[in-house]
Amino acid sequence: MIHGNLTGVAPHARKLLERIYRRRVPLDSIATPELIRSLCEASIACQRQVGALVHRSGAVDSVIVGTSTGLMLPDIGRLRAAQGRFRALRLVHTHLFGEPLTRDDLVDLTRLRLDLVCAVLVNPEGEPTALTWAYNMPTREGDAPAKVDGSGAPGGSNGKASAPAARSYEVVGPKPYGQPQPHFGQLITSLEEEFARRAQTREVHRERAMLIHVGDKKPGGMNRAKSSLSELASLAETAGVSVADRVIQLRDHIDPKLVLGRGKLDEVVTRAIDLDVEVLIFDRELSPSQSHGIAASTDLRVLDRSQLILDIFAQHAATRDGKLQVELAQLKYRLPFLSQTDDALSRLTGGIGGRGPG
Numbered sequence: 001m002i003h004g005n006l007t008g009v010a011p012h013a014r015k016l017l018e019r020i021y022r023r024r025v026p027l028d029s030i031a032t033p034e035l036i037r038s039l040c041e042a043s044i045a046c047q048r049q050v051g052a053l054v055h056r057s058g059a060v061d062s063v064i065v066g067t068s069t070g071l072m073l074p075d076i077g078r079l080r081a082a083q084g085r086f087r088a089l090r091l092v093h094t095h096l097f098g099e100p101l102t103r104d105d106l107v108d109l110t111r112l113r114l115d116l117v118c119a120v121l122v123n124p125e126g127e128p129t130a131l132t133w134a135y136n137m138p139t140r141e142g143d144a145p146a147k148v149d150g151s152g153a154p155g156g157s158n159g160k161a162s163a164p165a166a167r168s169y170e171v172v173g174p175k176p177y178g179q180p181q182p183h184f185g186q187l188i189t190s191l192e193e194e195f196a197r198r199a200q201t202r203e204v205h206r207e208r209a210m211l212i213h214v215g216d217k218k219p220g221g222m223n224r225a226k227s228s229l230s231e232l233a234s235l236a237e238t239a240g241v242s243v244a245d246r247v248i249q250l251r252d253h254i255d256p257k258l259v260l261g262r263g264k265l266d267e268v269v270t271r272a273i274d275l276d277v278e279v280l281i282f283d284r285e286l287s288p289s290q291s292h293g294i295a296a297s298t299d300l301r302v303l304d305r306s307q308l309i310l311d312i313f314a315q316h317a318a319t320r321d322g323k324l325q326v327e328l329a330q331l332k333y334r335l336p337f338l339s340q341t342d343d344a345l346s347r348l349t350g351g352i353g354g355r356g357p358g
Contacts, residue, residue, distance in 0.1 A: 003074040004065035005048060013045035017063055020050075024058040027185030030118050031092045035060075036128050036177075043094040044126035051093025056115070056188075061089060068096055073108055085192055086136065090116040090184070098123075100132050100174060103270055109134055110169055110273045111299040115188050121174060132173035135187065138195045168276055206242040208276055210268065213283040214259050217250045225250065225283075232283045232305060239312050244275040257293045259286065269298050281308055 002017050009017075020042060023035040035052065043050040049066040053076070062074055071093055091105075091114055098121050109117040118133035211232050213225045225248045233243050249264050258265055259282065268280070279301040280294065286304040295302045303311075 002063050002065060004072060005067060006065055009046055009065065013042060016042040016045050017050065017065065020052055020063045021060050023052070023060055025054050025060075026058055027056065028183050030090070030116060030131070030133055030181045030184050031120070035092060036120050036131075039092065039094050039120060040122050040126050040128055043096065043122055047096070049094050049096065051091055053089045053091055056088045056185075064093070066093075069099075070102070070104055073112070076112065085195075086115045086188065087113050089114055090118065092118045092120065094122050095119045096122055098129070101134055101171060103266070106134060106169060106171075107266075107269055107273065110136060111269075116184070119174075120177075128177040130174035130176055131179075131181070132171065132175070134169050134171045135191060136195075137168055137170050138191065168273055206240055207278050208244045209236055209241045209279045209281050210245045210247060210272055210275070210277045211236065211243055211281050211283060212247045212249075212260065212268065214249050214251060214254060217252060221250050222248070228283050232281065232308070235305075235308055235312065236281060239308055241279070241281070244277050245271060247271075257290060258297065259284070259290055259294065265294070265297060269300075272298070272300060279303060281305075 002014065006014075016038070020035070020038045023032065023038055025032050025035055031054075035054075039050050039052060046065060048068055049071045051064045051066070051071050051073075052060045053062040053064070053073070055061045062076075064071055064073060066072060073091070076087065076089065091108065099119075101117065101119050105117050105119065108114060113136065116133055116135045118131060120128050121130040121132070123129050211229055213229045213232075215221050215225045215228075229246050229248065233246070236243050247264075247268060249260055251261065255261055260268065271277075272280070277300065280298065281303045282294075283305055285306050286294070286302065291302050291304070
Protein backbone atom coordinates (compact mmCIF):
# COMPACT_ATOMS: atom_id res chain seq x y z
CA MET A 1 0.00 0.00 0.00
CA ILE A 2 1.29 3.45 -0.94
CA HIS A 3 0.50 6.18 1.61
CA GLY A 4 0.07 9.90 1.12
CA ASN A 5 -0.60 12.21 -1.80
CA LEU A 6 -1.28 10.03 -4.86
CA THR A 7 -3.47 12.50 -6.75
CA GLY A 8 -2.28 12.77 -10.33
CA VAL A 9 0.48 10.17 -9.96
CA ALA A 10 1.01 8.38 -13.29
CA PRO A 11 0.86 4.56 -13.56
CA HIS A 12 4.60 4.44 -14.33
CA ALA A 13 5.34 6.38 -11.13
CA ARG A 14 3.10 4.06 -9.12
CA LYS A 15 5.12 1.08 -10.32
CA LEU A 16 8.31 2.79 -9.21
CA LEU A 17 6.76 3.42 -5.81
CA GLU A 18 5.68 -0.20 -5.46
CA ARG A 19 9.20 -1.41 -6.28
CA ILE A 20 10.54 0.37 -3.20
CA TYR A 21 8.92 -2.33 -1.07
CA ARG A 22 11.31 -4.86 -2.62
CA ARG A 23 14.38 -3.16 -1.16
CA ARG A 24 16.15 -4.50 1.91
CA VAL A 25 18.43 -2.45 4.13
CA PRO A 26 20.93 -4.25 6.41
CA LEU A 27 21.83 -2.88 9.82
CA ASP A 28 25.31 -1.81 8.73
CA SER A 29 24.02 1.23 6.81
CA ILE A 30 21.39 3.94 7.07
CA ALA A 31 20.27 3.39 3.47
CA THR A 32 21.60 1.25 0.64
CA PRO A 33 22.42 2.67 -2.81
CA GLU A 34 19.56 0.56 -4.20
CA LEU A 35 17.00 2.10 -1.84
CA ILE A 36 18.32 5.60 -2.47
CA ARG A 37 18.19 5.10 -6.23
CA SER A 38 14.61 3.79 -6.04
CA LEU A 39 13.51 6.75 -3.92
CA CYS A 40 15.14 9.23 -6.31
CA GLU A 41 13.57 7.66 -9.40
CA ALA A 42 10.11 7.62 -7.86
CA SER A 43 10.51 11.16 -6.53
CA ILE A 44 11.48 12.57 -9.92
CA ALA A 45 8.64 10.68 -11.61
CA CYS A 46 6.14 12.12 -9.12
CA GLN A 47 7.86 15.49 -8.67
CA ARG A 48 7.18 15.06 -4.97
CA GLN A 49 9.03 13.96 -1.89
CA VAL A 50 9.02 10.19 -1.51
CA GLY A 51 9.93 8.39 1.71
CA ALA A 52 10.30 4.90 3.10
CA LEU A 53 9.87 3.81 6.70
CA VAL A 54 12.45 1.06 7.10
CA HIS A 55 12.20 -1.49 9.92
CA ARG A 56 15.31 -2.74 11.69
CA SER A 57 14.66 -6.12 10.17
CA GLY A 58 15.62 -4.49 6.86
CA ALA A 59 12.15 -4.55 5.32
CA VAL A 60 10.42 -1.44 4.02
CA ASP A 61 7.40 -0.99 6.28
CA SER A 62 5.70 1.91 4.45
CA VAL A 63 6.18 3.99 1.30
CA ILE A 64 4.91 7.57 1.50
CA VAL A 65 4.33 10.23 -1.15
CA GLY A 66 4.23 13.86 -0.06
CA THR A 67 4.27 17.23 -1.75
CA SER A 68 7.27 18.88 -3.38
CA THR A 69 8.35 20.28 0.00
CA GLY A 70 6.92 18.01 2.69
CA LEU A 71 5.87 14.56 3.78
CA MET A 72 2.99 13.47 6.02
CA LEU A 73 3.71 10.19 7.79
CA PRO A 74 0.97 7.59 8.23
CA ASP A 75 -0.26 6.77 11.72
CA ILE A 76 2.34 4.43 13.22
CA GLY A 77 1.04 4.54 16.79
CA ARG A 78 2.78 5.89 19.87
CA LEU A 79 3.71 2.80 21.89
CA ARG A 80 7.30 1.60 22.17
CA ALA A 81 8.61 -1.78 23.29
CA ALA A 82 10.23 -0.60 26.53
CA GLN A 83 11.72 2.35 28.37
CA GLY A 84 14.60 3.77 26.37
CA ARG A 85 13.57 2.04 23.16
CA PHE A 86 12.97 3.80 19.87
CA ARG A 87 10.33 2.97 17.28
CA ALA A 88 12.51 0.44 15.39
CA LEU A 89 11.67 2.46 12.25
CA ARG A 90 13.83 4.94 10.37
CA LEU A 91 12.62 7.37 7.75
CA VAL A 92 14.60 7.79 4.53
CA HIS A 93 13.11 10.34 2.15
CA THR A 94 14.00 12.70 -0.67
CA HIS A 95 14.41 16.48 -0.74
CA LEU A 96 14.02 17.95 -4.21
CA PHE A 97 15.49 21.43 -3.70
CA GLY A 98 18.73 20.70 -1.88
CA GLU A 99 17.26 21.78 1.47
CA PRO A 100 18.58 20.32 4.76
CA LEU A 101 16.40 18.57 7.30
CA THR A 102 13.31 20.66 7.98
CA ARG A 103 11.57 21.47 11.23
CA ASP A 104 8.87 18.93 10.33
CA ASP A 105 11.54 16.24 9.90
CA LEU A 106 12.94 16.96 13.37
CA VAL A 107 9.47 17.12 14.92
CA ASP A 108 8.64 13.68 13.46
CA LEU A 109 11.97 12.31 14.70
CA THR A 110 11.45 13.49 18.25
CA ARG A 111 7.70 13.16 18.71
CA LEU A 112 7.43 9.72 17.13
CA ARG A 113 10.72 8.47 18.60
CA LEU A 114 11.94 7.26 15.24
CA ASP A 115 15.34 5.57 15.12
CA LEU A 116 16.62 8.13 12.64
CA VAL A 117 15.48 10.51 9.91
CA CYS A 118 17.55 10.76 6.73
CA ALA A 119 17.06 13.14 3.81
CA VAL A 120 18.47 12.38 0.36
CA LEU A 121 19.19 15.59 -1.53
CA VAL A 122 18.27 15.06 -5.18
CA ASN A 123 19.31 17.19 -8.17
CA PRO A 124 16.95 17.95 -11.11
CA GLU A 125 18.40 15.00 -13.05
CA GLY A 126 17.30 12.61 -10.32
CA GLU A 127 20.78 11.93 -8.94
CA PRO A 128 21.48 11.91 -5.19
CA THR A 129 23.99 14.61 -4.29
CA ALA A 130 24.16 14.46 -0.49
CA LEU A 131 22.75 12.81 2.63
CA THR A 132 21.84 14.41 5.95
CA TRP A 133 20.42 12.62 8.95
CA ALA A 134 19.44 13.17 12.57
CA TYR A 135 18.84 11.00 15.63
CA ASN A 136 17.53 11.48 19.15
CA MET A 137 19.95 12.24 21.96
CA PRO A 138 19.61 11.32 25.67
CA THR A 139 19.98 14.81 27.11
CA ARG A 140 18.51 16.55 30.12
CA GLU A 141 18.67 19.97 31.71
CA GLY A 142 22.27 20.72 32.67
CA ASP A 143 23.71 17.98 30.44
CA ALA A 144 26.15 18.75 27.69
CA PRO A 145 24.81 17.47 24.36
CA ALA A 146 26.06 13.92 23.98
CA LYS A 147 28.19 13.27 20.93
CA VAL A 148 28.29 10.10 18.91
CA ASP A 149 31.31 9.25 16.85
CA GLY A 150 31.27 7.55 13.47
CA SER A 151 31.14 4.08 15.01
CA GLY A 152 28.03 4.98 17.02
CA ALA A 153 29.67 5.00 20.46
CA PRO A 154 28.50 7.73 22.81
CA GLY A 155 31.21 10.06 23.98
CA GLY A 156 31.89 13.66 24.83
CA SER A 157 32.08 15.62 28.06
CA ASN A 158 29.92 15.21 31.13
CA GLY A 159 30.37 18.87 32.03
CA LYS A 160 27.55 21.34 32.50
CA ALA A 161 26.13 23.12 29.50
CA SER A 162 25.60 26.85 29.53
CA ALA A 163 22.21 26.60 27.83
CA PRO A 164 19.07 25.87 29.88
CA ALA A 165 18.67 22.49 28.19
CA ALA A 166 20.64 20.58 25.60
CA ARG A 167 19.17 19.93 22.21
CA SER A 168 17.46 16.53 22.15
CA TYR A 169 18.67 15.50 18.70
CA GLU A 170 21.89 15.53 16.69
CA VAL A 171 22.04 16.53 13.01
CA VAL A 172 24.78 15.22 10.72
CA GLY A 173 25.59 16.65 7.30
CA PRO A 174 24.70 17.28 4.58
CA LYS A 175 27.54 15.01 3.46
CA PRO A 176 28.35 14.36 -0.20
CA TYR A 177 26.70 11.24 -1.49
CA GLY A 178 29.08 8.30 -1.55
CA GLN A 179 30.87 9.06 1.70
CA PRO A 180 30.87 6.21 4.24
CA GLN A 181 27.83 6.01 6.49
CA PRO A 182 28.01 5.09 10.19
CA HIS A 183 27.05 1.57 11.20
CA PHE A 184 23.36 2.07 11.82
CA GLY A 185 22.88 -0.93 14.11
CA GLN A 186 25.76 0.03 16.39
CA LEU A 187 24.62 3.64 16.51
CA ILE A 188 21.05 2.84 17.56
CA THR A 189 22.10 0.12 20.02
CA SER A 190 24.49 2.48 21.79
CA LEU A 191 21.90 5.27 21.93
CA GLU A 192 19.20 2.99 23.34
CA GLU A 193 21.61 1.64 25.94
CA GLU A 194 22.44 5.21 26.96
CA PHE A 195 18.74 6.16 27.16
CA ALA A 196 18.03 3.08 29.29
CA ARG A 197 21.04 3.71 31.54
CA ARG A 198 20.00 7.28 32.21
CA ALA A 199 16.42 6.21 32.88
CA GLN A 200 17.64 3.71 35.50
CA THR A 201 20.17 5.95 37.23
CA ARG A 202 18.39 9.30 36.92
CA GLU A 203 17.00 10.72 40.13
CA VAL A 204 13.32 11.60 40.23
CA HIS A 205 13.13 14.82 38.25
CA ARG A 206 10.58 17.56 38.14
CA GLU A 207 8.47 17.67 35.03
CA ARG A 208 9.45 20.39 32.59
CA ALA A 209 6.65 22.66 31.45
CA MET A 210 6.14 25.52 29.05
CA LEU A 211 3.70 28.21 30.16
CA ILE A 212 1.51 29.75 27.45
CA HIS A 213 -0.61 32.89 27.64
CA VAL A 214 -2.90 33.86 24.76
CA GLY A 215 -4.55 37.25 25.17
CA ASP A 216 -6.10 40.10 23.22
CA LYS A 217 -4.37 43.11 21.70
CA LYS A 218 -6.10 45.69 23.85
CA PRO A 219 -3.91 48.41 25.42
CA GLY A 220 -1.92 47.02 28.31
CA GLY A 221 -2.37 43.45 27.07
CA MET A 222 1.34 42.62 27.25
CA ASN A 223 1.68 43.85 30.84
CA ARG A 224 -1.38 41.86 31.89
CA ALA A 225 0.01 38.79 30.14
CA LYS A 226 3.38 39.04 31.90
CA SER A 227 1.75 39.52 35.28
CA SER A 228 -0.60 36.59 34.75
CA LEU A 229 2.23 34.34 33.59
CA SER A 230 4.28 35.24 36.66
CA GLU A 231 1.38 34.13 38.82
CA LEU A 232 1.05 30.92 36.78
CA ALA A 233 4.78 30.27 37.17
CA SER A 234 4.40 30.53 40.96
CA LEU A 235 1.55 28.03 40.83
CA ALA A 236 3.64 25.69 38.68
CA GLU A 237 6.54 25.86 41.14
CA THR A 238 4.13 25.10 43.99
CA ALA A 239 2.93 22.06 42.04
CA GLY A 240 6.52 20.84 41.67
CA VAL A 241 6.94 21.71 38.01
CA SER A 242 10.10 23.16 36.47
CA VAL A 243 9.22 26.07 34.17
CA ALA A 244 11.40 25.75 31.07
CA ASP A 245 9.96 28.61 29.02
CA ARG A 246 7.12 31.13 28.75
CA VAL A 247 5.22 32.01 25.58
CA ILE A 248 2.93 35.01 25.03
CA GLN A 249 0.77 35.56 21.97
CA LEU A 250 -1.60 38.50 21.61
CA ARG A 251 -4.34 37.95 19.03
CA ASP A 252 -7.44 39.68 17.74
CA HIS A 253 -9.41 36.46 18.24
CA ILE A 254 -8.66 33.20 20.06
CA ASP A 255 -8.41 30.24 17.70
CA PRO A 256 -11.52 28.15 18.55
CA LYS A 257 -9.67 24.84 18.09
CA LEU A 258 -6.01 25.41 18.97
CA VAL A 259 -6.16 28.69 20.98
CA LEU A 260 -2.79 29.61 19.48
CA GLY A 261 -2.41 30.12 15.76
CA ARG A 262 -1.15 27.11 13.81
CA GLY A 263 2.19 28.75 13.02
CA LYS A 264 2.77 29.72 16.64
CA LEU A 265 1.85 26.23 17.80
CA ASP A 266 4.47 24.78 15.44
CA GLU A 267 7.03 27.12 17.01
CA VAL A 268 5.96 25.92 20.46
CA VAL A 269 6.48 22.29 19.44
CA THR A 270 9.97 23.01 18.13
CA ARG A 271 10.86 24.94 21.27
CA ALA A 272 9.47 22.15 23.45
CA ILE A 273 11.69 19.65 21.67
CA ASP A 274 14.77 21.79 22.20
CA LEU A 275 13.98 22.28 25.91
CA ASP A 276 12.82 18.71 26.59
CA VAL A 277 9.39 19.96 27.69
CA GLU A 278 6.84 17.35 28.72
CA VAL A 279 3.73 19.41 29.39
CA LEU A 280 2.12 22.61 28.11
CA ILE A 281 0.26 24.70 30.71
CA PHE A 282 -2.16 27.28 29.33
CA ASP A 283 -2.94 30.40 31.32
CA ARG A 284 -6.67 30.05 30.70
CA GLU A 285 -9.41 27.45 30.86
CA LEU A 286 -9.45 25.13 27.85
CA SER A 287 -12.50 23.43 26.41
CA PRO A 288 -12.28 19.64 25.90
CA SER A 289 -12.06 20.11 22.12
CA GLN A 290 -9.24 22.65 22.49
CA SER A 291 -7.30 20.42 24.87
CA HIS A 292 -7.76 17.48 22.53
CA GLY A 293 -6.79 19.49 19.44
CA ILE A 294 -3.61 20.87 20.99
CA ALA A 295 -2.57 17.49 22.40
CA ALA A 296 -3.16 15.79 19.05
CA SER A 297 -1.08 18.44 17.28
CA THR A 298 1.83 18.40 19.72
CA ASP A 299 1.94 14.92 21.29
CA LEU A 300 2.48 16.70 24.62
CA ARG A 301 0.30 16.67 27.70
CA VAL A 302 -1.86 19.78 27.92
CA LEU A 303 -3.15 21.41 31.11
CA ASP A 304 -5.01 24.61 31.85
CA ARG A 305 -4.91 26.85 34.91
CA SER A 306 -7.84 25.08 36.61
CA GLN A 307 -6.22 21.64 36.28
CA LEU A 308 -3.00 23.01 37.73
CA ILE A 309 -4.80 24.49 40.74
CA LEU A 310 -6.69 21.24 41.35
CA ASP A 311 -3.37 19.38 41.24
CA ILE A 312 -1.98 21.68 43.94
CA PHE A 313 -5.03 21.03 46.12
CA ALA A 314 -4.61 17.30 45.53
CA GLN A 315 -1.01 17.40 46.74
CA HIS A 316 -1.85 19.36 49.89
CA ALA A 317 -5.13 17.77 50.92
CA ALA A 318 -4.55 16.30 54.40
CA THR A 319 -7.89 15.25 55.89
CA ARG A 320 -10.09 12.46 54.60
CA ASP A 321 -12.93 14.88 53.82
CA GLY A 322 -10.53 17.25 52.08
CA LYS A 323 -9.15 14.47 49.89
CA LEU A 324 -12.64 13.32 48.92
CA GLN A 325 -13.67 16.87 48.01
CA VAL A 326 -10.59 17.38 45.85
CA GLU A 327 -11.08 14.00 44.17
CA LEU A 328 -14.72 14.86 43.42
CA ALA A 329 -13.72 18.24 41.98
CA GLN A 330 -11.09 16.60 39.76
CA LEU A 331 -13.52 13.98 38.49
CA LYS A 332 -16.19 16.59 37.72
CA TYR A 333 -13.66 18.70 35.83
CA ARG A 334 -12.35 15.76 33.79
CA LEU A 335 -15.75 14.33 32.90
CA PRO A 336 -16.28 16.46 29.73
CA PHE A 337 -12.81 15.48 28.48
CA LEU A 338 -13.76 11.80 28.47
CA SER A 339 -16.06 12.42 25.50
CA GLN A 340 -12.93 12.79 23.37
CA THR A 341 -11.91 9.59 21.66
CA ASP A 342 -8.58 8.11 20.47
CA ASP A 343 -5.37 7.51 22.41
CA ALA A 344 -4.97 11.20 23.32
CA LEU A 345 -6.85 10.23 26.50
CA SER A 346 -3.59 8.75 27.77
CA ARG A 347 -2.31 12.31 28.22
CA LEU A 348 -5.01 13.08 30.81
CA THR A 349 -3.52 10.79 33.46
CA GLY A 350 -0.20 10.56 35.22
CA GLY A 351 2.11 13.34 36.36
CA ILE A 352 1.14 16.93 36.97
CA GLY A 353 -2.59 17.51 36.49
CA GLY A 354 -3.37 13.81 36.71
CA ARG A 355 -2.59 13.13 40.36
CA GLY A 356 -5.23 12.35 42.93
CA PRO A 357 -5.06 13.35 46.58
CA GLY A 358 -4.03 9.84 47.63
